Amino acid sequence: MGLTGGIGSGKSTFAKAFLAAQPNWTLVDADQISRALTAPGGEALPAIAQTFGEILIIDGQLDRAALAQAIFTNPEQKNALENILHPLIRAQTEQQIQQAHQRGQHVLLDVPLMFETGYDDLCTQIITITAPIDTRIKRLQERGITPSDAQKRIQAQLADEAKLARSHWQVNNGGKIESLENNASYLSKLLAHATSDKK
Numbered sequence: 001m002g003l004t005g006g007i008g009s010g011k012s013t014f015a016k017a018f019l020a021a022q023p024n025w026t027l028v029d030a031d032q033i034s035r036a037l038t039a040p041g042g043e044a045l046p047a048i049a050q051t052f053g054e055i056l057i058i059d060g061q062l063d064r065a066a067l068a069q070a071i072f073t074n075p076e077q078k079n080a081l082e083n084i085l086h087p088l089i090r091a092q093t094e095q096q097i098q099q100a101h102q103r104g105q106h107v108l109l110d111v112p113l114m115f116e117t118g119y120d121d122l123c124t125q126i127i128t129i130t131a132p133i134d135t136r137i138k139r140l141q142e143r144g145i146t147p148s149d150a151q152k153r154i155q156a157q158l159a160d161e162a163k164l165a166r167s168h169w170q171v172n173n174g175g176k177i178e179s180l181e182n183n184a185s186y187l188s189k190l191l192a193h194a195t196s197d198k199k
């Protein structure tokens, strides 16, 4: 089952509530995989240093804010970073999905760039979380992301309308967090029932 939505839409919050209701499901999270690849000692760091300069890595730690500033203001730099990271993220995602299936678990696959990077091929159905852009910007601000940085990332992503045209389920997260959690729990039960004889 695929899960997507623009930055700050509520994917992680939804995933947590979805999984809490279904112990036989596991989360595969492309953002988490990407962060592990770029954490100290991460597999992608040497190539990032070579392409963007050693200056971006301080005491083994990637300067994520500086790299974000570089890629979200320059499409060529964004391509260069994606060319390094996306094949590695894809390989690890497929590996984690395979391992989960071998354990007999169903997978909730959280990928912010689901359609942009063709991960929809891996999914039988896709849930898209939506919320008005100004609401998302406000929520992201509480997480320390400035409105202008949030706007830049939103502009680098497929619009909600295009995501919804290729999705099976839309969950609106324009309201209270409890309402998102209730919808996640409801949908997880519905989908677990529908997929009870499949992986």
Ligand SMILES: CC(C)(COP(=O)(O)OP(=O)(O)OC[C@H]1O[C@@H](n2cnc3c(N)ncnc32)[C@H](O)[C@@H]1O)[C@@H](O)C(=O)NCCC(=O)NCCS
Pocket: 006, 007, 008, 030, 031, 034, 035, 038, 064, 065, 067, 068, 071, 078, 081, 082, 085, 089, 111, 112, 113, 153, 156, 157
């Ligand atoms: C630029 C980086 C270092 C900024 O790190 P930061 O800690 O600020 O953000 P984080 O990785 O937690 O991502 C937060 C959100 O930003 C958005 N985002 C990240 N990368 C991209 C991208 N290439 N295009 C569009 N949106 C993106 C996503 O909505 C994501 O959920 C980091 O996002 C990165 O390495 N991006 C490239 C890899 C990628 O494409 N990841 C996202 C999909 S798998």
Ligand SMILES: Nc1ncnc2c1ncn2[C@@H]1O[C@H](COP(=O)(O)OP(=O)(O)OP(=O)(O)O)[C@@H](O)[C@H]1O
Pocket: 005, 006, 007, 008, 009, 010, 011, 012, 013, 014, 031, 112, 139, 140, 143, 173, 174, 175, 176, 177, 178, 180
């Ligand atoms: N309905 C809501 N009301 C208030 N705050 C919310 C609501 N839903 C999510 N949030 C908050 O908004 C922020 C973004 O939510 P979350 O991390 O779940 O989104 P995301 O889509 O996973 O984000 P990202 O794209 O950055 O990975 C979090 O701080 C979360 O606690």
